[in-house]
Amino acid sequence: MQFPTLRRKPFVxxxxxxxxxxxxxxxxxxxxxxxxxxxxxxxDLVLPFFLVLLLGADERLARLPHSPGVRALLTFxxxxxxxxxxxxxxxxxxxxxxxxxxxxxxxxxxxxxxVEGLLLTPPGPATADDAPAR
Numbered sequence: 804m805q806f807p808t809l810r811r812k813p814f815v816x817x818x819x820x821x822x823x824x825x826x827x828x829x830x831x832x833x834x835x836x837x838x839x840x841x842x843x844x845x846x847d848l849v850l851p852f853f854l855v856l857l858l859g860a861d862e863r864l865a866r867l868p869h870s871p872g873v874r875a876l877l878t879f880x881x882x883x884x885x886x887x888x889x890x891x892x893x894x895x896x897x898x899x900x901x902x903x904x905x906x907x908x909x910x911x912x913x914x915x916x917x918v919e920g921l922l923l924t925p926p927g928p929a930t931a932d933d934a935p936a937r
Contacts, residue, residue: 811923815853815860822853844907847882851911854878856919871919875912882908 825846833842858874882905890900 809922811856812860814923815856818853818856822849825849843901844903847904847907848911848914851875851878851882851908852915852918854881855912855915856923859919871916875916878915879908879912 829841829845831842835841855871855874855878858878859871885896886900886902886904888895889897
């Protein structure tokens, strides 16, 4: 099955808007559907997903290999460090250690690799389409 190819930068920028909106809508007072999942785990999926794609949006953003697998692994390791710090009592991006967070980080990073491989144009040097308007 052939999937449509999406331009990388517009997709990642659109995703940034969605992630920001989720932060605002979910917040600590969320009482909507699927509250335990949404309040506890949704951002643990969405943020690694977004970070993997953001790191590959443009080779000028980071001096990292552009392999989606490397970016996903680095993103997951940030989550692991965060959870280990929380388990040790250090409030890094939160205060409560939850092993399910590690699973959510992994699922988010793996999902980003899948989306990137199936839907996005390959990362590469900046093109005329990406240049700012004068």
